[in-house]
Structure formats: C-alpha cells, structure tokens
Amino acid sequence: MPVLAMLSGYNWFPGHMARGMKDALRKVQKCHLVIEVHDARIPLTGRNEKLKFSKHKKILVLNKYDLTDPKGMKLYNENDDSVPVILTNCRGRNQISGNITALQKAIIKLTKDDDIKNGVKVMIVGMPNVGKSSLINALRRLSPGIGSPKAAPISSRPGYTKTVSTFIKISTDPLIKLLDTPGIMIPNIKDEEMALKLAAVGTLDHRFVGEVNIAAYILKMLNEQKLYQYVKKYNLEGPCHDTDELLHNVGQRIGALLKGGFVDEGRSATHFIKNFREGQFGRIMLDRISEVEN
Ligand SMILES: Nc1nc2c(ncn2[C@@H]2O[C@H](COP(=O)(O)OP(=O)(O)OP(=O)(O)O)[C@@H](O)[C@H]2O)c(=O)[nH]1
Incomplete structure (x- = not known):
C-alpha cells in the first residue's frame, strides 16, 4: 500500500x-x-x-x-x-x-x-x-x-x-x-520521503508506513551513499537493488520463515531496520548533503 x-x-x-x-x-x-x-x-x-x-x-x-x-x-x-x-x-x-x-x-x-x-x-x-x-x-x-x-x-x-x-x-x-516533555510529531507530514525518513530513524512508529517500505527506503539510501556494509553482513554477492531479494536473503539468514519455507518479509524487514538503527551499516545522514549545503 x-x-x-x-x-x-x-x-x-x-x-x-x-x-x-x-x-x-x-x-x-x-x-x-x-x-x-x-x-x-x-x-x-x-x-x-x-x-x-x-x-x-x-x-x-x-x-x-x-x-x-x-x-x-x-x-x-x-x-x-x-x-x-x-x-x-x-x-x-x-x-x-x-x-x-x-x-x-x-x-x-x-x-x-x-x-x-x-x-x-x-x-x-x-x-x-x-x-x-x-x-x-x-x-x-x-x-x-x-x-x-x-x-x-x-x-x-x-x-x-x-x-x-x-x-x-x-x-x-x-x-x-x-x-522533559513528551516527543511531539510535526502536525503535517508533507510527502512520502519525509514519512520514510522519520520512520527509518524511529521517530515515527513503523506501523504507520510499513516495515517493508522502510526497509526499501533504507536500502535505497545505503546504495545511493555507497554504504555497502550490509553486503558483508548478510553475505551477499554484491550490492543489492531489489528489496524482495534483500529481504529473502535476510530471512534465510536469520530463519524468519513461514510455513512452506517462505520468507517472512515483515520479520526480515524489522531485523534489517533494527541493524540500520544500531549503526551496523555505517554512519549515514538521510537529509541529502546537497540540501544541507543550500
Ligand atoms: N545510538 C544512539 N542511541 C541513542 C542516543 N541517545 C539515545 N539513544 C537511544 O534512542 C532511544 C530513545 O531514547 P530516549 O532518551 O528515550 O528518547 P526520547 O526523545 O526521550 O523519547 P520519547 O519518550 O519518545 O519522547 C533509546 O533506545 C536510547 O538508548 C545516541 O546518542 N546514540
């Protein structure tokens, strides 16, 4: 969706x-x-x-x-x-x-x-x-x-x-x-990328945008910034540009499998997001550096 x-x-x-x-x-x-x-x-x-x-x-x-x-x-x-x-x-x-x-x-x-x-x-x-x-x-x-x-x-x-x-x-x-005050979200989330950024860093609850969407966004940003530590972490052959393929590999590695041996994409995505938030794929800024310079 x-x-x-x-x-x-x-x-x-x-x-x-x-x-x-x-x-x-x-x-x-x-x-x-x-x-x-x-x-x-x-x-x-x-x-x-x-x-x-x-x-x-x-x-x-x-x-x-x-x-x-x-x-x-x-x-x-x-x-x-x-x-x-x-x-x-x-x-x-x-x-x-x-x-x-x-x-x-x-x-x-x-x-x-x-x-x-x-x-x-x-x-x-x-x-x-x-x-x-x-x-x-x-x-x-x-x-x-x-x-x-x-x-x-x-x-x-x-x-x-x-x-x-x-x-x-x-x-x-x-x-x-x-x-101390409660964390307060911005009242307007103006576009999809904003929602994904906020969810990727964990300020917006993942349920609001979906784990697989967040994983796809993180993968895109890692590839864009040539941060390929995930390749080694999941023993992939090289950088991956297909979220389904990535989650399939993650799922196989961590044993996130459903009946019939199918990969549980939700669990795989949650694992990938957790690793990202722990900094396991390197240090990254999600606001593009060109935006920061302007
Ligand atoms: N890597 C890293 N994690 C941090 C840092 N500061 C806080 N955290 C983690 O971020 C999470 C949220 O930290 P909190 O201090 O509860 O954040 P908060 O802003 O008070 O959260 P709300 O109660 O939602 O408003 C926790 O898991 C912390 O351990 C930091 O500088 N680096």
Whole structure:
C-alpha cells in the first residue's frame, strides 16, 4: 500500500502529543532557555515550527551523532549560526562525552547572571525517540552527587514519555533544572520521503508506513551513499537493488520463515531496520548533503 495512504489510516498525532504541545507552550513561560533535541541523521527534516519559541534563547542539540555522517554535520554546523548547535552522543549508560560538558557550558553562557544565581530552568523539546530523556540523564551524570542518573525514563519505542514532567535537577552549582516533555510529531507530514525518513530513524512508529517500505527506503539510501556494509553482513554477492531479494536473503539468514519455507518479509524487514538503527551499516545522514549545503 502507498505510504501516504497508510498514514491517513492511523492517528500518528495522538491526544497525548496535542496535550503535550499545549502544556509545553504554557510551561515554557517559566523557563529561561529551550533546548531542541533532534536526530543528527535528519538535521532538516521534521523540525517543528510550533516549537520554535522565538521569544526564548535556544540551543539546538543534534543527538545520535555516533550514527550520522560527520561530513554532513560539519556542513550543517557551518551553515546555521543563528542558534548554537551542539552535537551529542548519549549512547551507553556511562557515556559522558565532551559535548555533554559543552552543552552544560552553553546553557550557563546563554543565561543571565541573575537567573544563574536563582536557578536556571530549561525546557527540552523534540520529536519522539530523538534522545531527550537520554540527554537529561547524561547531563545528570556530570554531577555525580545529584542522585540517580536515570531520572528520565528511556525506551527505544517512540512516544515513551507521555506527559510534561516536573523539573529534574541536573546540577546544583550552578542550580540548573530541566523539564522533559513528551516527543511531539510535526502536525503535517508533507510527502512520502519525509514519512520514510522519520520512520527509518524511529521517530515515527513503523506501523504507520510499513516495515517493508522502510526497509526499501533504507536500502535505497545505503546504495545511493555507497554504504555497502550490509553486503558483508548478510553475505551477499554484491550490492543489492531489489528489496524482495534483500529481504529473502535476510530471512534465510536469520530463519524468519513461514510455513512452506517462505520468507517472512515483515520479520526480515524489522531485523534489517533494527541493524540500520544500531549503526551496523555505517554512519549515514538521510537529509541529502546537497540540501544541507543550500
Ligand atoms: N545510538 C544512539 N542511541 C541513542 C542516543 N541517545 C539515545 N539513544 C537511544 O534512542 C532511544 C530513545 O531514547 P530516549 O532518551 O528515550 O528518547 P526520547 O526523545 O526521550 O523519547 P520519547 O519518550 O519518545 O519522547 C533509546 O533506545 C536510547 O538508548 C545516541 O546518542 N546514540
């Protein structure tokens, strides 16, 4: 079924997101600063106009840097100097990357001295599954005396955080508190490629566009960027341009078989998508570098 037709059959902007957006718009009034977290594999796609908060100082965090193409990120960074951009990697429980420290410094730099004295309040916004909760926990790890770093719950399932929480302390000196918000999708998905990109990185639930469609899109992008690690991973003879053929091979390898020995394409596609999201086929940017340059 065509991707956009599938999308129209589901409610991919559920009630908790609409409520979360309203709540965020209200609670941002109490905050000094907004951090927008987005997936570094799609720095341009899916940025929510409604969450721009033009009256607030802002920092853009492009997370999952470990999964994106550093060359594309360099171009993006050079291009946009209106808002400070920090690249982070929050993978792994004990990860404290230099850039998490840089983010804490940027928060302090953008805040007025008086606010620093009385405590800085920061709102975190972004789409589902981009790593907002992981980022809060990584920031808490910078202040070991502060308590459990697992203050914000993490899941690979998009939309795990459902309500705007209370403020979470990430530092005592200076006092900085963060407000986690539910992942909020953009209200309009304008075309098929956008839907596939969002689903490939896991911000849009795979059910909305279908696993096989997502696998086909990922395969196309890997081939376009000559990232052929999947060939070795699945022991193929060479780059593959046919999704059915790829999924057949994946299915045979992982034993995703139906009665009669037929390959279960859904399970094979899910496996392929999972490997892609884990970075097993190399670092990739799905927004084309030419789009980023313009
Ligand atoms: N590879 C990689 N994975 C990450 C990174 N940050 C977070 N993740 C993973 O991404 C998934 C989503 O992380 P969360 O922190 O729950 O994301 P969220 O934005 O709070 O999610 P919602 O609750 O849907 O709004 C989890 O499986 C994390 O382990 C990162 O920098 N690199």
